[in-house]
Amino acid sequence: MAGGLFAVNRKWFWELGGYDPGLEIWGGEQYEISFKNLKRVAETWMDEYAEYIYQRRPEYRHLSTGDISSQKELRKHLKCKDFKWYMTEVAWDVPKYYPPVEPPPASWGEIRNVASNLCIDSKHGATGTELRLDTCVKDGSERTWSHEQLFTFGWREDIRPGEPLHTRKFCFDSISNNSPVTLYDCHGMKGNQQWSYRRDKTLFHPVSNSCIDCNPAEKKLFMNRCDPLSETQQWIFEHINMTILQKFNIYNNS
Known part of the structure; x- marks a missing residue:
């Protein structure tokens, strides 16, 4: 204190x-x-x-x-x-x-949408910032501070901007089906900030029983009823630790 x-x-x-x-x-x-x-x-x-x-x-x-x-x-x-x-x-x-040694993350790096080939970008925003899609930096988008496309899906089962050992204290957060996906101060209590990256490449939100979807034309992200056949709901993390991810999925029965 x-x-x-x-x-x-x-x-x-x-x-x-x-x-x-x-x-x-x-x-x-x-x-x-x-x-x-x-x-x-x-x-x-x-x-x-x-x-x-x-x-x-x-x-x-x-x-x-x-x-x-x-x-x-x-x-x-x-x-x-x-x-x-x-x-x-x-x-x-x-x-x-608060583990003395940070456990390894389940996945990290850019999060690329299958349908649009665009990446989630938090624009270095703070609390309340709505996440959006943008041209992936790896695809030639200008490397400036206007982009923030590296994220970590860590041991708390939340998603934070930054690389595994240097994440910011903001988390992906959503309220309900059809609501936007925003950044909010990480609280470590799961709830609205708990996510599951499933085998069908969907980012599932247990609290709202929905998945992250997108409108590529408007570059908007929002929650929607899960449809594993919809490519707008399919996301590819740049790096995946399958051992950790499987533990998450077994625990969450997904």
Whole structure:
């Protein structure tokens, strides 16, 4: 939680050691008092789990922590249990929702429509942006910031703009049959943001029991009653991990 909103008994706050005086710039105090995540506090508190940080942020590995001997002495004085105990006994369900190592995606890259040979494009939009079709960048469309055609269908069963390790925090979202397909802030709770990429190449939306369709002439995307014979509802991901995709489909009985 944000450090400025943290409330704690003053006596207990100082007994815990207060803020680490070695955190010399703004930011990080919320981790120091709650989860303890940046390199200085990771090296003090997280034991072998600090390696997960370096795997995601390799640039942190060679940064200097400064002198943390007083912080390590504080941990010893407080008789703190190790971080593995915390992850096992207190935060045992965290890896389910926030895995320390990002699981591989089911599919990623451009999403090309079979009927039109056009690609889904999010135009680097934010919340509320309607997804559209456009000439695929790989087919010669001008490579400018006006196009965003790389997407990742990841382990949360949502679709996000960006490559697997660098996705934006917006997800494909739709409400009901006939509604447009938009970007919305990812919430990780499935619902309107859960998708299934099926063997018939349709992008199925369980909540509305419908599939992504398109009007190539108007370059519009919308939800429609699923018709596996309709090529306007057939989509081809550039890359597919069939093993992961099959697990998704078996789980969703599709």
